[in-house]
């Protein structure tokens with residue numbers, strides 16, 4: 644028996660673009676009266692279609708949220724949340740009632756409570772001679788072969804960008820990761836990416852976008868961290884015609900986490916068909932063009 648849990652992912656969630664746009668483009672204000680639970684809220688009067696304190700669009704958004712949300716305990720009771728692109732959204736009224744207020748907070752649920760945050764500043768370091776590390780990493784990142792519009796799932800501190808810098812068009816690069824610490828390190832190393840690329844603090848599970856990608860990668864074990872959705876299914880869904888995904892799972896998770904010196908979180912089962920690639924097991928997918 645291994646020391647790590649294997650989780651079977653639920654089915655693919657696809658949110659309507661109108662819902663995501665409404666949630667993301669709304670105007671939010673900070674809830675100054677509840678600083679113990681830092682969050683923001685939007686009300687009807689700030690929505691473009693508002694009339695007499697009502698907004699049809701906000702009302703539609705609330706009903707649509709309820710079709711896709713998940714339940715989590717909150718202060719001894721049940722609360723329904725919709726998690727999208729690093730934010731959790733919720734309303735306070737019973738689920739069959741209308742409301743003119745939507746709350747949101749930066750995601751704090753399990754997947755965002757990252758063991759990588761604390762070690763991000765030393766993630767890139769190694770005790771071994773730099774030349775050996777460089778050769779090894781060049782070999783590790785070369786098969787990613789990023790081209791066109793790139794999605795880097797679990798981008799971490801940006802090692803893919805370090806080693807494939809010349810192949811990546813930063814204006815068409817999207818790096819996502821739930822760890823604020825890893826992303827801060829990335830932005831420190833690559834201020835040009837911070838300015839021109841999209842670096843988003845979100846899990847792959849909560850990532851929603853109308854974009855379709857020519858290359859989707861999850862390097863150096865990142866694919867194993869996606870437990871809340873089938874990574875293969877979701878990657879297929881996000882690939883552009885002719886696109887290619889390269890997903891790396893840990894081969895020996897216990898050894899990998901021992902090496903990184905952090906506690907191992909629950910990891911996803913490695914899908915059939917993945918092939919051994921050094922310390923990892925890699926799966927390549929193509930979408931016919």
Ligand SMILES: C[S@@+](CC[C@H](N)C(=O)[O-])C[C@H]1O[C@@H](n2cnc3c(N)ncnc32)[C@H](O)[C@@H]1O
Nearest residue numbers: 759797798799802822825846847862863865868
């Ligand atoms: C071993 S690191 C690999 C980082 C980077 N890909 C690399 O090549 O160095 C695994 C990364 O996956 C991220 N991660 C954890 N859960 C995730 C999730 N659900 N979706 C996307 N990334 C996740 C972690 O925060 C961490 O940065």
